[in-house]
Amino acid sequence: MRATTITILSLTMLLAACEEEPGKLGIAGKDADGGDQTGEDVDGDGTPDGTDPSVADDPVLSARVVDYNEALRTASLKLVRRLPTLDQIRKVERAADKRTAYVEELDAMLESPAFASRMVKFWRDTMRVGGTDFDTAPTLAAKLMIEGGDFSDIFTLSTGNCPTFDADTGTFAPGDCQSGAPGEAGVLTDPSVMRQFYGNMAFRRTRWVQEVFFCSKFPAEVTDSPTQKEGKDYTSPWAFESIASDPINFQDLSSVVCANCHTTMNHIAPLFANFDADGMWQNNIAVMTPLAPEPVPTELSHWLQPGETTAWRHGQEVADLPALGAVLAEDPGFSECMVARMWNWAMSKEDIITDLATVPYSVLEPHVLDFDAERDLKKTLRTIMTSDDFVSF
Ligand code: HEC
Known part of the structure; x- marks a missing residue:
């Protein structure tokens, strides 16, 4: 399948991905077999994808028995x-x-200690972070699940956001991140995450939030009415000129349309920019702009045009990380992604980002509604593991 080849994370590949299928890397818009509902027949069942027979009519699915x-x-x-x-x-x-x-x-x-260990491991894999001195973010996610609290606390906790885990007893101990940030915000101010994903202009941290918690690569925003820029599709809802053109030209159109991804990214990245290479908050921007021959310290004007403010999405301005956390916690994309990750894990699917193991929303919907009611991700997992799909073979 064409899309599964996009597994390498280099910028070149990202650019290629963007050019091929702008806006089609997310969860939505895919049908059960991964076809993109455009009338092709990827699954070869003789019907255009998206009009596949219902479960009741599918001989393979209806032949399953509960065991x-x-x-x-x-x-x-x-x-x-x-x-x-x-x-x-x-x-x-x-x-x-x-x-x-x-x-x-x-x-x-x-309820067992072994499950707590499994969840720490699951979140290490999912977050691509973990090990000695790097375990606090996966531990926080596991703790929130095990304790059955509101899972969106992962973005909003102002204290207790860096807990530790004792694998022998399966118990968690509270701990504060102490990143030095003026306000803590769950994993968004976790020094080990900021250290692990340190990179030029804080784009890698931006990408981490997008891919881990929103289950899709950039571009993250696609407008219903694309415009043309020098004959190329400009698909972002932001004003094309909202991002910097100097010293790096994010308005460049000569190869790909940088702005399709970078309008969103450049409005988020400054929020993460004061964490240095050790993941500690500094009073100034602590990331670099990759200029040749020598990188220079990034300034706000390297991302954004004067007058532009930081934002999560177009129309959702956020001034700092606690404000970002509050918006992320309420974003429907977060619920959908967390449920999709639980679903994929329970059903032994591959990774939703690197393997494009996307799940059609119709499958997830009842679980998403359920999750939204209480934000209890362990309960969601329990519901998935008692669902017909899980107990039928
Ligand atoms: C498909 C989305 C997409 C497009 C299009 C895109 N980028 Fe990016 N860009 C990213 C992502 C994602 C990262 C972060 C990659 C990482 O470090 O994991 C990034 C990183 C960067 C970086 C930092 C690289 C480094 O040294 O760490 C620069 C500079 C950059 N992009 C400039 C551009 C320019 C200029 C263009 C247009 C020619 C462009 N990008 C097009 C998504 C995109």
């Missing part, structure tokens, strides 16, 4: 990383109400 012992086996391998014990197997097998017996076992696993 709670198989579900127990899958859930156990995922949640606690071992096969179910003979006792567990027998219990479900011999129960008059197999579903209740399965759910009891599922709940016991979700």
